[in-house]
Amino acid sequence: MGDNKIRWGIVSTARIGVEKVIPGIQRSKTGVAHAIASRGKERAEQAARDLGIEKAYGSYEELLADPDIDAIYNPLPNHLHVPITKQAVEAGKHVLCEKPIALNAGEAAQLLDLPKDRLVAENFMVRAHPQWIKAREIVRSGALGELKAIQAFFSYFNDDPANIRNKPDIGGGALMDIGCYTMLAGRYFFEAEPERVVSLIDRDPAFGVDRITSALLDFGQGRQLNFTVSTQLTPYQRFNLVGTKKRLEIVIPVNAPQGEAVQIRLDDGSILGDGSMQSQIIAPCDQYAEMVDVFGRAITGEAPLPYGAADAVQNMKILDAIFASADTGGWVSVG
Known part of the structure; x- marks a missing residue:
């Protein structure tokens, strides 16, 4: 982690991310918005300029391969939540994924088989x-x-x-x-x-x-x-x-x-x-x-993660x- 802050990579320029979660990351005590990716490089670059994000990528795969990123925020459409979350964890990233975490419980259960040294949580910010x-x-x-x-x-x-x-x-x-x-x-x-x-x-x-x-x-x-x-x-x-x-x-x-x-x-x-x-x-x-900081403190070991992958499967x-x-x-x- 750079400067004792968790470096976040944001997968896509979805509205919820651009308008709500990225500003939340930037206001958080624990995190910094380090990179953003889109299927179109120009869109990612524009979002990076608008939001003051250091890096922009023209594919999700490039972002997931960035060794400087500690955690991923996944606001993709629901059918891409599990596939991209799995890819991110397998690339060594922690993942905060938008709700609902999957299309059904069977698909969500795939997250329980991922490496346990990386955290996965559903972004129910209301909690x-x-x-x-x-x-x-x-x-x-x-x-x-x-x-x-x-x-x-x-x-x-x-x-x-x-x-x-x-x-x-x-x-x-x-x-x-x-x-x-x-x-x-x-x-x-x-x-x-x-x-x-x-x-x-x-x-x-x-x-x-x-x-x-x-x-x-x-x-x-x-x-x-x-x-x-x-x-x-x-x-x-x-x-x-x-x-x-x-x-x-x-x-x-x-x-x-x-x-x-x-x-x-x-x-x-x-x-x-x-x-x-x-x-x-x-x-x-x-x-x-507040949600970013809950997740951030869990990543650093300051506090346990109150709701993880098993909780998301139950939902x-x-x-x-x-x-x-x-x-x-x-x-x-x-x-």
Whole structure:
């Protein structure tokens, strides 16, 4: 590592990388954006100039072969997550890969066979945001009573046929793109695994991807998560954690604005219509920078990696079960 910082290579000039993750790397305490690659050299060079990145490559293979790079950020379309991640690890790099980490659990399981001296993690940046961390602290404190129900809604509108999210063969659709976050909320806040799921999916007749997906996840002991996600509804996101004493509302649970304060809300329901709601302000942060530092500290050995390849495989098992339930029309156990 150069100057005690992890040198990152970014595979592709994908929007999420250029607009969110690369700025996060540059704001992080542990990392530096060292190189970027694209299938077109000119595109990589332009991105490098715009973002102040030292090196630009015209192929992913060239970037992976660079001995100065310690870690790779992989924001490629979903069907390329596992293949490029495998290549990167085999080239001696640690990998932070965009979610979802694979097209299915079977494909994701290939990551478990990679050399263990290189770390692989799924880029669920929300788990590094102080609002999720604070919300879980409140749940653990017992302030909500017993957390029994989580309700999550997440939607946006995208009917562009050229957009990768509208292409089923490469992992498009609402569940893969944003349902993974709502599913994750159950695992994170219940600190448990769902036993079974049941779901309902509406697919776009032209694209073939799921445009509205709703699911109910049974976490046992009376605990349940229900969510709806959509790629063709009004943009909206809100998570509610409902306990026997209070509920906790995360106002912008996923796309929290970088560098801006956000709020979570507590309500004991004593005055209907949110009259008894109290807000807690969460200080400004960059959740992508926070995630980069979580991964960076794991690379340097300062702290263990809280969620690795095995966790990513479990996420895919749950998504697989949700798809299977819609196909069969009934409950499906999570393997």
